[in-house]
Amino acid sequence: MRGDRVFAYGAAVGLAADLLLADPRRGHPVAAFGRTAARVERALWRDDRAWGALHAAVCAGGAAGAAALAARAVR
Incomplete structure (x- = not known):
């Protein structure tokens, strides 16, 4: 899958989640x-x-480390 499609799908899912869940x-x-x-x-x-x-x-570094752990967890 090309990178631009991955971005588009991710942005669409993020928008849908934001509309459904809103801010906590x-x-x-x-x-x-x-x-x-x-x-x-x-x-x-x-x-x-x-x-x-x-x-x-x-x-x-703490924020980057947390993001790296989250990225690894969803792979």
């Missing part, structure tokens, strides 16, 4: 990420560029 009232993934990032920031915050880079790496 509780436990929205973006809100959960924000709460987690705030906790990490409280634990790691220092007035230093290296600590800020560590915070960004932990948050972005």
